[in-house]
């Protein structure tokens with residue numbers, strides 16, 4: 001008989017619930033580990049008293065007194081003193097926790113922890129006492145930096161990283177040298193210097209070679225000894241394009257008003273070490289002459305600026321000609337009072353062009369010394385110029401009056417210019433916050449025909465009504481703009497799941513279903529085609545996002561109009577893959593490739609588990625775990641959802657019964673029913689058989705019916721659900737609030753509970769409209785004597801809001817992700833253990 005391999009005991013010690021949860025999720029997938037957790041030193045002590053077999057400890061190095069106390073308890077126990085510890089540290093660089101065998105940042109738990117714990121298991125137990133291993137200096141620096149560590153105060157280099165060895169290569173060991181021999185600080189300071197970042201510095205090699213760069217310096221304590229850690233960044237590797245791009249990103253963060261323009265000019269001057277940056281606006285039709293909008297002068301002495309109208313170079317540039325002078329060589333420059341007054345030896349004067357390529361201003365960048373960095377200067381300035389030009393155009397539009405310039409007079413919606421500005425702002429924010437959003441391009445089908453046959457007045461009425469319906473289909477925080485003629489553009493913010501956007505797109509298309517009423521009392525049926533692209537998946541710049549949405553919109557048109565399509569980089573390939581998967585899915589049940597995961601639902605006040613939702617997964621042999629969000633629609637389209645749904649129901653009921661027999665908690669089991677299943681005349685019999693065969697109490701089974709299923713499209717929906725209800729099963733309305741008929745649903749269906757859709761929960765703290773919907777939904781459900789579960793509870797803020805507003809139960813990543821059967825079982829086991837010990841129940 002093969003020997004069974006005992007799982008390794010891993011102790012997780014942290015008071016931070018989100019870290020505990022992440023560690024649990026990362027380690028508890030394959031059953032290799034038995035996990036124990038302690039939140040504080042007291043709990044740790046109680047746990048160790050039972051002498052559980054432990055092999056590795058994962059500790060969150062939060063610097064707290066309680067963590068230090070816990071570590072002392074661990075080290076004081078002879079059985080555990082030599083256990084390897086893997087530390088989890090926050091994402092900012094810090095100092096190595098004493099005695100760390102290994103460490104990782106919190107952000108890397110999911111990707112790296114299991115591997116590091118396995119590696120730690122291979123390390124022979126170290127003798128108790130302070131670690132004698134070589135220190136790991138990655139704590140002090142970003143990964144990949146070329147670092148050295150020196151003693152203090154003499155600055156003798158004791159240790160160095162691989163990147164440093166590479167820079168030093170072929171020149172003997174760097175250890176033993178003095179910091180002052182190796183690093184020459186540009187400001188002339190001698191070593192040691194205080195802590196600091198990005199200090200310009202030369203790395204001097206014994207072969208005489210010098211490398212220009214920067215150093216970050218940290219004074220750290222390692223095992224009680226004071227050290228200086230120095231990280232060197234080789235600036236030779238900074239590529240031209242990268243510098244231009246990062247400059248552009250900085251400039252982009254400036255607002256597009258006059259202050260923003262001065263801010264951008266100052267940033268440009270700093271980044272490129274320019275002595276002067278000036279921006280002029282010049283309207284071709286204006287008699288007033290060029291107007292200075294921003295003027296940065298970093299030159300040695302104050303100067304008197306000549307009148308803009310008297311500058312020959314500016315005049316040439318405003319005529320559309322760029323002027324570049326990078327040193328004293330070449331033809332004698334055109335005499336210019338400004339160049340002379342400022343003493344410029346290097347300058348670039350570029351025209352600013354609007355979208356129609358008309359000159360609307362000029363930008364001057366210059367230095368009082370010759371330049372040898374034209375490769376950086378030219379592209380960086382070109383990038384900056386585009387930014388100044390669009391700010392200038394926007395400013396001009398604002399000057400012309402908000403009503404005329406930025407808002408479309410017919411529909412009252414933002415126009416193209418304002419939309420582009422909002423899109424840029426949204427991109428900048430999203431880059432900072434990591435938010436995902438969608439861009440929709442909406443085109444009226446056959447609008448040209450309406451305009452030509454019924455006249456422009458009717459065309460205008462159609463556009464106005466469509467604008468109103470679009471505005472009404474989305475949230476107040478979303479943008480709807482009239483982009484051009486019959487084209488509208490939308491930005492849908494804070495998107496987590498693509499499905500959320502598809503739902504809104506569906507709503508937008510459906511919003512046109514009712515005919516539009518015209519002024520003369522007649523009616524007209526309009527339809528629209530919608531293209532969707534996603535930031536950042538499809539593109540990270542506004543122009544490309546719109547281009548992709550446009551392509552998708554043409555895809556919708558070619559599919560017969562009156563529908564929406566998502567941008568797909570390669571539509572054919574995606575369709576081909578779907579067709580192949582459909583074939584494969586046919587055999588998934590037989591091949592035992594489907595799995596049921598379970599996600600706990602907890603009582604809002606106590607956070608104790610009261611139920612679970614069964615969620616199917618497809619473990620494709622080559623593609624790995626496939627989400628139901630992807631394959632359930634395929635299964636529905638091919639009718640395969642009927643056998644798959646029945647398999648999920650039977651598997652989950654049998655499991656719920658087994659847990660009931662073992663733990664007796666009366667947990668409720670939620671199982672999703674799709675519209676196709678609800679259309680089967682024998683559904684009630686299928687459910688009854690599953691309950692009979694598995695011996696699960698009908699009252700423990702909750703069938704979840706999504707709100708998007710329409711009473712109209714599923715014949716006998718009410719009767720079917722009534723029959724299931726009469727059997728004793730509970731009915732929950734899933735995704736509540738996302739459809740058009742929420743109230744109607746509640747009144748007509750025998751629902752016991754509603755599940756607030758996660759798109760609303762996610763916007764708690766983000767969108768007051770959605771908060772109001774959540775509050776109203778809870779209130780309405782309670783008035784109608786229905787229970788409420790909130791889905792997608794991810795952060796403490798969601799929890800507090802939902803609790804404060806009386807939501808009964810909660811489900812979401814904050815408490816637990818959907819878990820495979822074995823892991824869920826461990827969760828129940830852990831709960832039982834804590835309850836039997838009289839301890840608080842794990843959240």
Ligand SMILES: Nc1nc2c(ncn2[C@@H]2O[C@@H]3COP(=O)(O)O[C@H]4[C@@H](O)[C@H](n5cnc6c(=O)[nH]c(N)nc65)O[C@@H]4COP(=O)(O)O[C@H]3[C@H]2O)c(=O)[nH]1
Pocket residue numbers: 496599614615616627628629632645648672673674704734735758791792793794811812813814818
């Ligand atoms: N972002 C986020 N998501 C959270 C959080 N908590 C739970 N979720 C996810 O939200 C979904 C909840 O299920 P659903 O609304 O019924 O939505 C389900 C359901 O409509 C469908 N589905 C899953 N299993 C079945 C099934 O057996 N039969 C049918 N007909 N549909 C199923 O697929 C959908 C997606 O399932 P999953 O991918 O498992 O996604 C699950 C779950 O993993 C959270 O805090 N944040």
